[in-house]
Amino acid sequence: MNFYPEKVPAKTNIDFFINNFSKFLKNKKRVWLIGRIMAVREHGKITFLKLQDFYGSIQIILKENAVKDYQGFLDLVKIGDFFAFYGYAFLPRTKEKSLLAEKWLLAAKSIKNFPKEYYKVRDEELLVREPYLKTIFYPEEKETFYLRFKLIEELRKILWSEGFLEVETPILQTHYGGALARPFVTYLEAMKEPLYLRIAPEIYLKKMLVGGFEKIFEIGKDFRNEGIDKEHNPEFTMMELYWAYQDREGLMKFTERIIKELVKRYKSLKGEKGLKIIFQDKVIDLSKKWQAYKYIELLKKETGLDYFGNSLDDFLKLAKEKNIEFNPKIITKGKIVDEIFKKLIRPKLIQPTFLIDHPKEISPLAKSHPDDPRLTLRFQIYLAGFEIANAFAELNDPVDQKQRFEESVKELKKGDVEAHPYDETFISALEYGMPPTAGLGIGIDRLLTIILNKRSIQDIIYFPFVKRK
Numbered sequence: 001m002n003f004y005p006e007k008v009p010a011k012t013n014i015d016f017f018i019n020n021f022s023k024f025l026k027n028k029k030r031v032w033l034i035g036r037i038m039a040v041r042e043h044g045k046i047t048f049l050k051l052q053d054f055y056g057s058i059q060i061i062l063k064e065n066a067v068k069d070y071q072g073f074l075d076l077v078k079i080g081d082f083f084a085f086y087g088y089a090f091l092p093r094t095k096e097k098s099l100l101a102e103k104w105l106l107a108a109k110s111i112k113n114f115p116k117e118y119y120k121v122r123d124e125e126l127l128v129r130e131p132y133l134k135t136i137f138y139p140e141e142k143e144t145f146y147l148r149f150k151l152i153e154e155l156r157k158i159l160w161s162e163g164f165l166e167v168e169t170p171i172l173q174t175h176y177g178g179a180l181a182r183p184f185v186t187y188l189e190a191m192k193e194p195l196y197l198r199i200a201p202e203i204y205l206k207k208m209l210v211g212g213f214e215k216i217f218e219i220g221k222d223f224r225n226e227g228i229d230k231e232h233n234p235e236f237t238m239m240e241l242y243w244a245y246q247d248r249e250g251l252m253k254f255t256e257r258i259i260k261e262l263v264k265r266y267k268s269l270k271g272e273k274g275l276k277i278i279f280q281d282k283v284i285d286l287s288k289k290w291q292a293y294k295y296i297e298l299l300k301k302e303t304g305l306d307y308f309g310n311s312l313d314d315f316l317k318l319a320k321e322k323n324i325e326f327n328p329k330i331i332t333k334g335k336i337v338d339e340i341f342k343k344l345i346r347p348k349l350i351q352p353t354f355l356i357d358h359p360k361e362i363s364p365l366a367k368s369h370p371d372d373p374r375l376t377l378r379f380q381i382y383l384a385g386f387e388i389a390n391a392f393a394e395l396n397d398p399v400d401q402k403q404r405f406e407e408s409v410k411e412l413k414k415g416d417v418e419a420h421p422y423d424e425t426f427i428s429a430l431e432y433g434m435p436p437t438a439g440l441g442i443g444i445d446r447l448l449t450i451i452l453n454k455r456s457i458q459d460i461i462y463f464p465f466v467k468r469k
Contacts, residue, residue, distance in 0.1 A: 001076075005105075008032075009105070010032065017033060017058065030087060031088075033060070035083075037049055037050070042074070047061075047062045051085065052136075060085050062104070067103065068103055084104065128464065129469070158261050159241065162258075164217045165213065171197060172188075172196075174196075177203045178199060179420075181199045184234075200238065206430075207426070209434050209435060210430070220238065224236075240439070243439070244435040245435060245437070256290055259381075260287075263277060282350055284450070292356060296375075311333075312333045316331070333361065364408055364420050365392065365395055365401075367396070378390075383450055391440040
């Protein structure tokens with residue numbers, strides 16, 4: 001017998017069979033159901049099986065006097081095998097919708113030992129290392145990833161409907177940038193030069209704006225050589241969007257609207273309505289007015305310290321009192337304040353919140369604020385204590401951008417591996433002229449963690465990074 005045949009009969013999906021069961025029962029139409037065996041129970045000359053495909057599960061009944069080679073099937077079958085069954089709708093005394101089989105075919109053999117009491121197994125490390133077992137054993141986990149992929153699809157549809165063009169930019173880059181992060185470094189043998197996995201697509205998307213594109217977005221993988229926790233994975237999914245001739249305030253309204261629309265579509269997929277979501281026992285209501293706070297005002301309100309009025313030593317003292325970790329060799333006021341904000345203030349921002357007017361020191365790619373050049377036209381969105389979006393009126397002055405890069409390079413030379421490098425190719429592009437633009441980045445993994453009410457982003461990444469055994 002071939003344990004791994006090339007072809008199997010055309011299948012009927014289990015959910016379709018169950019949803020139209022009365023019709024199948026009435027006309028006795030024969031169908032093929034194909035899936036994985038999840039349970040086997042022998043009872044005299046009858047065997048009851050649980051068959052599972054992507055769409056659902058159903059009981060298969062085999063009777064010794066009604067199916068060809070009944071004993072051969074019993075000698076062969078084990079939990080985890082893929083089988084095809086040909087038969088018709090049947091209601092046993094228990095009234096459980098079933099298929100009474102007349103024929104069977106082995107579709108693929110499993111040679112691993114599946115635990116019979118699979119529903120009692122919850123070895124978390126095993127399920128993280130072998131996530132396919134999680135979605136085999138726990139249907140709710142499969143639904144999580146189904147919803148993840150559907151919501152990314154819906155986000156694309158929303159942006160397409162708003163006139164945005166989906167584009168592609170390089171993942172392997174000669175210059176990395178667009179964020180403050182340590183990159184992964186690789187090497188191109190053919191050209192004998194180092195390359196970097198992108199930390200963000202921002203620089204290349206802006207070059208496309210120089211090239212004449214006006215409303216563009218990209219959904220794809222970014223890579224940052226950093227730690228792993230409930231908000232971070234070395235490989236993650238981002239949506240970045242750039243809108244020429246739009247300003248920060250217009251982009252804030254737009255971003256609020258598309259996030260609300262995405263939540264509406266999630267509710268629709270679940271058969272629900274409204275803009276309330278539950279995250280870790282907290283009720284988050286996106287329909288209420290989204291609060292907006294200025295960065296330095298909120299900082300002063302929560303810590304009593306003024307960004308421009310207090311010294312670096314004042315902020316270092318607060319950080320030490322609150323046990324906030326930092327690298328003393330590369331510390332700046334911007335860096336220590338950002339860490340203080342993450343640890344002390346961000347966890348309090350549960351309801352949807354805009355944070356605006358960030359200091360220039362921590363916003364190297366944002367346009368300066370017209371009322372105070374020490375600040376920038378930037379905003380972030382916080383939800384359930386997570387930062388889910390970062391956006392600005394994009395800096396398009398090549399002279400200003402060059403000066404900021406030069407300042408950042410000084411920090412890089414001091415040992416700050418997350419400082420932004422100098423990118424002469426980007427400066428050259430800006431010198432040709434880039435239109436006034438508003439740009440947005442949304443962390444897809446973080447946003448979906450909140451919408452789907454999961455503990456961390458590892459729970460909604462099918463293959464999260466895990467250490468070797």
